[in-house]
Amino acid sequence: MAQSSKQGLSWPKKLRLFWQTTARSSKWALSLTIVAVVILAVLGRMWMLSEHQNDRAIQKSRIQPVIFVPGSSATIQRFNSLFTTLNSESKSSSGTHSILKVQVNTDGSLSYSGHLSTSSRQPFIVVGFERNQDNYPTVQADAQSLGTVMTDLQSKYHFRNFSAVGHSNGGLIWTDYLENYYSATSFHIKTLMTLGTPFNFSESSTTKKTTMLSDFIDGSDELPSDLTVYSVAGSDDYTDDGTVNVQSVLSGKYIFQKKVAKYTQTTVSGDNAQHSKLPENPEVVNLIRELILDNKSGRPGESANKAKTATP
Amino acid sequence: MFSKTLNKLVDFDNRWLTHLPIKTLFAAFKKVVPFVIINVYLHLVGKLFFEPSALIPTIFHVRLKLMFFAQNLQSLTAAFDYLILAFVAALWTKYYLEAKLDDLGFVKDEMLPVLVSFAMALIYGLTTFTYANQSAIYLVFVLLVTYLSNLSFVYLTKWTKGKLTDFGFAYLFWAAIILTLLITLCSIIPSQVSQASFNGFFSLDFFSHWYGMIITAILLPIAFFLGFAIPTDLTTAATDLSQVNGNLNAVYQAIMATLPYPQNPYSVLTTSALIGGVGGTLALAICLLFLKQRKNRRLGLWSLVPAVFDSNKILTYGLPLFSRPLTLVPMVLASTYGTALTSFFIKVGVLRPTVFSTPSGAPHLLLSFFASQTPLDALLITGIILLGSVAIYWPFVKRLEKEDANGSIK
Numbered sequence: 001m002a003q004s005s006k007q008g009l010s011w012p013k014k015l016r017l018f019w020q021t022t023a024r025s026s027k028w029a030l031s032l033t034i035v036a037v038v039i040l041a042v043l044g045r046m047w048m049l050s051e052h053q054n055d056r057a058i059q060k061s062r063i064q065p066v067i068f069v070p071g072s073s074a075t076i077q078r079f080n081s082l083f084t085t086l087n088s089e090s091k092s093s094s095g096t097h098s099i100l101k102v103q104v105n106t107d108g109s110l111s112y113s114g115h116l117s118t119s120s121r122q123p124f125i126v127v128g129f130e131r132n133q134d135n136y137p138t139v140q141a142d143a144q145s146l147g148t149v150m151t152d153l154q155s156k157y158h159f160r161n162f163s164a165v166g167h168s169n170g171g172l173i174w175t176d177y178l179e180n181y182y183s184a185t186s187f188h189i190k191t192l193m194t195l196g197t198p199f200n201f202s203e204s205s206t207t208k209k210t211t212m213l214s215d216f217i218d219g220s221d222e223l224p225s226d227l228t229v230y231s232v233a234g235s236d237d238y239t240d241d242g243t244v245n246v247q248s249v250l251s252g253k254y255i256f257q258k259k260v261a262k263y264t265q266t267t268v269s270g271d272n273a274q275h276s277k278l279p280e281n282p283e284v285v286n287l288i289r290e291l292i293l294d295n296k297s298g299r300p301g302e303s304a305n306k307a308k309t310a311t312p
Numbered sequence: 313m314f315s316k317t318l319n320k321l322v323d324f325d326n327r328w329l330t331h332l333p334i335k336t337l338f339a340a341f342k343k344v345v346p347f348v349i350i351n352v353y354l355h356l357v358g359k360l361f362f363e364p365s366a367l368i369p370t371i372f373h374v375r376l377k378l379m380f381f382a383q384n385l386q387s388l389t390a391a392f393d394y395l396i397l398a399f400v401a402a403l404w405t406k407y408y409l410e411a412k413l414d415d416l417g418f419v420k421d422e423m424l425p426v427l428v429s430f431a432m433a434l435i436y437g438l439t440t441f442t443y444a445n446q447s448a449i450y451l452v453f454v455l456l457v458t459y460l461s462n463l464s465f466v467y468l469t470k471w472t473k474g475k476l477t478d479f480g481f482a483y484l485f486w487a488a489i490i491l492t493l494l495i496t497l498c499s500i501i502p503s504q505v506s507q508a509s510f511n512g513f514f515s516l517d518f519f520s521h522w523y524g525m526i527i528t529a530i531l532l533p534i535a536f537f538l539g540f541a542i543p544t545d546l547t548t549a550a551t552d553l554s555q556v557n558g559n560l561n562a563v564y565q566a567i568m569a570t571l572p573y574p575q576n577p578y579s580v581l582t583t584s585a586l587i588g589g590v591g592g593t594l595a596l597a598i599c600l601l602f603l604k605q606r607k608n609r610r611l612g613l614w615s616l617v618p619a620v621f622d623s624n625k626i627l628t629y630g631l632p633l634f635s636r637p638l639t640l641v642p643m644v645l646a647s648t649y650g651t652a653l654t655s656f657f658i659k660v661g662v663l664r665p666t667v668f669s670t671p672s673g674a675p676h677l678l679l680s681f682f683a684s685q686t687p688l689d690a691l692l693i694t695g696i697i698l699l700g701s702v703a704i705y706w707p708f709v710k711r712l713e714k715e716d717a718n719g720s721i722k
Contacts, residue, residue: 025613026612029601029612033616043371044367044371047371048668048670
C-alpha cells in the first residue's frame with residue numbers, strides 16, 4: 001500500500017520523502033561536509049588565482065638581479081662605490097643597473113629605498129641587516145631574515161633567477177640561507193661570490209673547525225648542485241686582509257667542494273686588498289663584471305684570469 | 313535486463329563469498345576496521361596540515377613550524393599502514409586455519425602460523441618501507457604469501473595426519489623455511505616491480521588520447537580489486553608527468569594557448585575517475601549514508617570525510633572493496649563514466665583541462681575547479697559526474713545491504 005502510494009508521487013516529492021526518511025546523523029554529516037567543501041572550494045580557488053598569476057609573472061620575468069649582502073657592522077651603503085664603478089662602465093654598453101636597497105630592521109620590519117627597474121636586466125639589490133654583530137647566532141638569524149626578504153622581493157618583482165654576492169659575513173649569511181631556507185622550486189641561484197668571507201671565523205688552523213664551519217659542512221648536501229661558487233680572499237700581508245685570515249676564507253672548500261657544480265678560490269692583492277676595501281678592489285670589480293654580470297667586455301687589459309694569477 | 317544482470321552478479325558474488333579463503337579474509341578485514349579508521353584520520357591530519365605545501369596552511373597563508381612533529385606523524389602513520397596489514401595476515405591465518413583444520417578433523421594450536429604470517433607481512437613491509445606510500449604490490453604480495461604459507465601448514469598437518477606436536481621441531485622447522493623463503497624472495501624482487509611510481513610509462517603518448525584514458529579507467533579498479541596500489545603518477549605526483557609540464561609551459565607563455573596535451577592522466581583520470589579514490593568511491597560513501605542498516609550508515613559516516621580527500625581505505629576494509637565482484641562492477645562503471653564524460657567535454661572544447669598544480673592534499677573533487685581555466689564549467693561537470701556515480705552505485709549498494717542482511721558474510 002505504502003509502496004503504491006510512493007509510486008504515484010512526482011520525482012521532487014519522492015526525493016523530499018527520501019531525504020525526510022534518511023537518518024538524522026547522515027543528514028548532518030552530509031550537510032556539514034557540503035558546507036566544508038564549499039568553503040574549501042572558495043578559499044582554494046582564491047589562492048589558486050593569486051598564486052598562478054604570480055607564477056606566470058615569475059615564469060615570464062626576464063630580470064635576474066644580483067643580490068648583495070654586506071658583512072658585520074656594515075650598512076646597506078657598503079657597495080655604493082662598487083655600483084658607481086660598474087654603472088659608469090656599463091653606461092655605454094648595456095645600460096645602467098638600477099639599485100634597490102632593503103634594510104632588515106631589528107624588529108623584523110623591512111625598509112625599502114631606491115628603485116628596481118624591470119627594464120634593467122640585472123638590477124642590483126642590497127640586503128642589509130640592522131642586527132649585524134660578528135657572531136654565529138646573528139649569522140643564523142640574518143639568514144632566516146634573508147629568506148623572508150627573498151620571498152618578499154619575489155612577490156614584488158617576480159624573478160626566479162638571481163646571483164649573489166656576500167662581503168665578509170655576508171657570505172656566511174648566504175651560505176646559511178642556501179643550506180636552510182633556499183627552495184629550488186621558487187628560486188634558481190646561478191652564482192655565489194663571497195668576498196673575504198671567514199668560513200672558519202677567526203680560526204687560522206685548518207684542523208680546528210668552529211661550530212659554524214662544522215654546521216655548514218654538515219648541511220652542505222642541501223646546497224644547490226648546479227651552483228657556481230667563487231670565493232675571493234684578500235691578501236694584504238701574505239696571511240690575512242687585515243681582518244680575516246686567508247686560511248679561514250680558504251676553509252670554504254670544505255663546504256662547497258664536490259657539493260656544487262663549480263667551486264673556485266681566488267686571492268687578490270694590492271693596495272685595495274684590505275678587508276673593508278675588497279668590494280672596491282679593481283680586481284674584484286673585474287671578477288664581478290666577468291663572472292656575475294652578463295657584460296663581459298670589461299676594461300681592456302684587465303681580466304679575471306689575470307686576477308686569478310695574482311696570488312701571493 | 314539490468315535487474316537480471318544484477319541478480320546474476322549477486323549470485324556470483326554469493327558463490328565467491330562461500331569460498332573459505334575469501335570468507336575468512338573478509339572477516340579479518342572487518343576486524344581491523346577500527347585500526348584503519350584511526351590510521352586514515354591520522355593520515356588525513358598529516359596530509360591536510362603538516363605535509364610540505366599542505367592544503368590548509370597554504371590556502372590560509374599560515375606557516376606551521378612543527379617540522380619535528382610532522383616527521384614523527386609521517387613515520388607513525390607509515391608504520392601503522394604496515395602494521396594493519398600484518399594484523400590482517402595474522403587474523404586471516406587464524407580464521408582460515410581454525411575452519412580448515414576443523415573441517416579436516418584436526419585440533420591444532422594456530423599460534424605459530426599466525427606469528428609467521430604476522431612476521432612475513434612486517435618483513436616485507438620493512439624491506440620496502442617508504443614514508444610516502446606503500447609498495448605497489450604490497451597488499452597482493454602479503455596476501456599471496458600468507459595464503460601459500462597457510463596452505464603449506466595445512467598440507468604438512470594433513471601429511472603427518474595431525475601427529476606433530478604444536479611448536480615442536482617439525483613446525484618450527486617449517487616456520488624457519490617459510491621465513492627464509494620470504495626473505496630470499498624479498499631480496500630478489502626488482503625495485504621496479506614494487507615501486508609505486510611509473511612516471512616514464514604514464515608520460516607515453518598513449519596516455520594523451522581518450523582511448524588511453526578509457527582503458528586506464530577500466531583497468532584501475534581491476535588492479536585495485538586484485539590488490540595493487542594505484543601509481544602515485546595518477547594521484548599526488550600527477551603534475552610531474554611530461555604532458556602536464558608541456559601544458560603548463562604553454563599556459564605560462566600565453567594564457568589561453570592551445571594546449572599540446574589537453575587529454576592526459578591529470579586532466580582526465582585524476583580529476584574525474586579518482587574522485588574519492590579508485591572507482592569514484594566518494595559516491596559510494598554517500599550512498600552508504602542513505603542505507604537502512606545502522607552498521608552501513610556508520611561505515612558511510614566514517615568514510616565520508618576521508619573519501620572527500622580521496623582515501624577509500626575505510627571502505628576497502630569495511631565493505632570490503634578488495635576482491636569483491638559486487639563492488640568491482642560499479643567501480644569500473646563509475647570510473648569509466650567519469651572519464652568518458654570529462655574526455656568528451658574536453659574534446660568538444662566545453663571544458664579547459666586541469667593544468668595548474670594545486671596544494672598537496674587538494675581533493676580530486678575540487679581539482680578541476682581549482683586548476684582548470686574554465687572553473688565553473690569544471691565544477692558543473694564534476695557535479696554531474698558525482699551525481700551520475702551515485703546513481704551507478706545506488707542499486708548495487710542496495711543489493712549489498714540486502715545480501716548482507718541475508719547473512720552472506722558472517
